[in-house]
Amino acid sequence: MREQAEKRQTGFILMQARMRAWTRPVARVVGKLQSFARTLARFAAAIYVAGAARVRSTAITWIGLYERADAILRFDIHQRIQHFLMMSSFMTLAVTGLPQKFFELNASQNFISFLGGLESVQYIHRFAAYVMMVSCAYHLLYLINTLILRKNLGPLRMLPGLKDITDLRQTVLYWLGFVDKGPEFGRYTYLEKFDYWAVFWGIFIMGGSGLILMLPVLATRLIPGMFVPVAHAAHSDEAILAIGWIAIVHILRAHFWPGIFPFNTAIFTGWVSHKRYEEEHPLEYQQIMRKKQSKRQAEVLKAEAAE
Amino acid sequence: MDKRQKVSEHLQGPDAFGALQQKMVTLERGKMVKSRYWQGILFLALVLGLAFLFPAVSYAQTPIDQQSQQCVACHQSSGIDFSLPSGEKVKAFLDVKNFRNSLHSQLACQSCHQDKKAFPHEKFQAQNLREYRAAASQACQTCHNDGNNSWTSSVHGLARQKGNVQAAVCADCHDAHATAPPSVSRMATSNCRTCHEKVTDSYQDSVHGKAALQGNKKAATCASCHSEDAKVHTMVPTADLVSLTQKSNIPLLCARCHTKAQESYKSTLHGRAWRLGKHDEFPTCIDCHGSYGVQTAHGAESALKPEKLGETCARCHTGADANFASGWMGHEEPSPKHFQIVWVTEKMFFYLTTITLAGGLLIVELDLLRWWTDKRKGNRKQ
Numbered sequence A: 001m002r003e004q005a006e007k008r009q010t011g012f013i014l015m016q017a018r019m020r021a022w023t024r025p026v027a028r029v030v031g032k033l034q035s036f037a038r039t040l041a042r043f044a045a046a047i048y049v050a051g052a053a054r055v056r057s058t059a060i061t062w063i064g065l066y067e068r069a070d071a072i073l074r075f076d077i078h079q080r081i082q083h084f085l086m087m088s089s090f091m092t093l094a095v096t097g098l099p100q101k102f103f104e105l106n107a108s109q110n111f112i113s114f115l116g117g118l119e120s121v122q123y124i125h126r127f128a129a130y131v132m133m134v135s136c137a138y139h140l141l142y143l144i145n146t147l148i149l150r151k152n153l154g155p156l157r158m159l160p161g162l163k164d165i166t167d168l169r170q171t172v173l174y175w176l177g178f179v180d181k182g183p184e185f186g187r188y189t190y191l192e193k194f195d196y197w198a199v200f201w202g203i204f205i206m207g208g209s210g211l212i213l214m215l216p217v218l219a220t221r222l223i224p225g226m227f228v229p230v231a232h233a234a235h236s237d238e239a240i241l242a243i244g245w246i247a248i249v250h251i252l253r254a255h256f257w258p259g260i261f262p263f264n265t266a267i268f269t270g271w272v273s274h275k276r277y278e279e280e281h282p283l284e285y286q287q288i289m290r291k292k293q294s295k296r297q298a299e300v301l302k303a304e305a306a307e
Numbered sequence B: 001m002d003k004r005q006k007v008s009e010h011l012q013g014p015d016a017f018g019a020l021q022q023k024m025v026t027l028e029r030g031k032m033v034k035s036r037y038w039q040g041i042l043f044l045a046l047v048l049g050l051a052f053l054f055p056a057v058s059y060a061q062t063p064i065d066q067q068s069q070q071c072v073a074c075h076q077s078s079g080i081d082f083s084l085p086s087g088e089k090v091k092a093f094l095d096v097k098n099f100r101n102s103l104h105s106q107l108a109c110q111s112c113h114q115d116k117k118a119f120p121h122e123k124f125q126a127q128n129l130r131e132y133r134a135a136a137s138q139a140c141q142t143c144h145n146d147g148n149n150s151w152t153s154s155v156h157g158l159a160r161q162k163g164n165v166q167a168a169v170c171a172d173c174h175d176a177h178a179t180a181p182p183s184v185s186r187m188a189t190s191n192c193r194t195c196h197e198k199v200t201d202s203y204q205d206s207v208h209g210k211a212a213l214q215g216n217k218k219a220a221t222c223a224s225c226h227s228e229d230a231k232v233h234t235m236v237p238t239a240d241l242v243s244l245t246q247k248s249n250i251p252l253l254c255a256r257c258h259t260k261a262q263e264s265y266k267s268t269l270h271g272r273a274w275r276l277g278k279h280d281e282f283p284t285c286i287d288c289h290g291s292y293g294v295q296t297a298h299g300a301e302s303a304l305k306p307e308k309l310g311e312t313c314a315r316c317h318t319g320a321d322a323n324f325a326s327g328w329m330g331h332e333e334p335s336p337k338h339f340q341i342v343w344v345t346e347k348m349f350f351y352l353t354t355i356t357l358a359g360g361l362l363i364v365e366l367d368l369l370r371w372w373t374d375k376r377k378g379n380r381k382q
Helices: A002-052 A052-063 A077-101 A104-113 A117-149 A154-158 A162-176 A191-213 A218-223 A228-254 A274-280 A282-306 B003-012 B019-053 B055-059 B066-075 B096-101 B129-142 B155-161 B186-192 B199-204 B207-213 B222-226 B247-255 B259-267 B271-274 B283-289 B306-314 B340-377
Strands: A071-075 A271-273
Touching: A052 A162, A071 B019, A077 A104, A077 B155, A077 B259, A117 A191, A154 B096, A162 A191, A162 B340, A191 B222, A218 A228, A218 B340, A228 B340, A271 A274, A274 A282, B096 B222, B186 B199, B186 B207, B186 B222, B199 B207, B199 B283, B207 B271, B247 B259, B247 B283, B259 B283
Parallel strands: none
Antiparallel strands: A071 A271
């Protein structure tokens, strides 16, 4: 009796296993489809719960299409995307480039083998470089669009002028205690301008020399062979300059600063509070407020005229 | 010439390369000489003891025993060669003079030729010369069994184990009746050349080969690259990961003599690719300088002469020409005399970076100091 029962059970288990062997590949595909459908349903539910209007309003806030009473939009969505692309690609380039420069350190050798050897590190480095080039091209197209097509001369405020020299002079005097007050800045301070133009110069040096190093045979069809070691020297030294400047001045002054720490949200959300705007860029703030007031007055006049 | 002197001379072999290797070899040689020394003393004591017992043996003044003298009676005359079933001839002639001077002069014939006890001799089982030599080499194992350092674990022994009958056995390189110390000329012109003709020929034309054959004891021989301690019996297959001739180990191998060159190789882009482990795509020393037929960079036959450099680069950098090659700085750092433009670029960037970063640091520091002073005085709310 018992033996028979055991036999039957074993037979059942065997049969089950055989069936599973047939159904498993089908079940796997079905399971994947199911999980995909489940994810879709969850997204739909989340949007439904949050409310389509709220999602839309969040998007509009991020793009900066509406006005906030407590803050002023300092950077539009294009500038923020450009900064994000630049920031992420710069960090990747630094992280994958430094171990290649200081290849004799054990730490860099370990890091490179952790990432899968020199080949994959170079692959990541080049991918990040393409991202940086894309962000550079995006910025140039953005400039053309803003300056020429939309005839908005705002970006020209980035050009260095006489005021920057007098600002720097007054700042130094203020730091040393000869003057009671620092200078009043416009749209961009002299340090922000330096940051911008350093990147502008750096991206051409780094991109150009990097392309020469990536395609040396092609490059030497056009330029003397001597420029390959020159490009190597330039690429590796300019990188140190860029990383040093970003790490010491940009990160400290723009992000790790009293009142701003741990990081400056202006470049990520685009919004800066009235208080901070007035403090950091008083001349531009006054301009904006004047413009807003005149706009409001015009609206009021329009409304009165309509009545 | 007494025996100890002979033994130590025999053991000297091809000179060691590199300080480390020299040290290793001397240590090992010391050990071996010591053990051989004691073996010699024991052997002498035995011979002297026997000599007192059997005056007839000592009288002969030659260690070959009576039975061996019987062998010599026939085998000292030439023209007694015999042929194998394959048609190859085996020499049965013994040059007694050479044999007396050899290290085996103390041995009786039958201590090696154990199957030749009766006359007429038993027939050979070997079908051809390869089989005959392999069978003859079996006898060497009786005394020369050095464990891990033996032929068995070397490239030849391993190949034999895998069934390669062409792999060299003892008798291929050593003549048991006239054992001479190994020398580079024997390796490059006869022993290794018997099978490895192509590479030994290009070796003979290389800087290594030319110097070694002229008697320069520091020049690399076959064994100095193919084995850890410059001995033929410890040679390992190139495919072996521990082998110094394996691709990723080549820079270490060459650095055993060319220390400076390896240092500068490491700082080049090629050396970085090697150090950082780019799989199989990095060029090592031999890819540019040549392996067996290695030449100096500026030699007459060198592939690194400015006229030929473009072709050499094009081996890896497809499509490279002389203009591409003109950008190669060699194993030298840029200086005002060598690649001035690179040197100027480096200097320019050095000063630019230093001044800019120092200025930036000063700005941040002063700004922070002002903020702190203001805060302390209560001029600022934050």
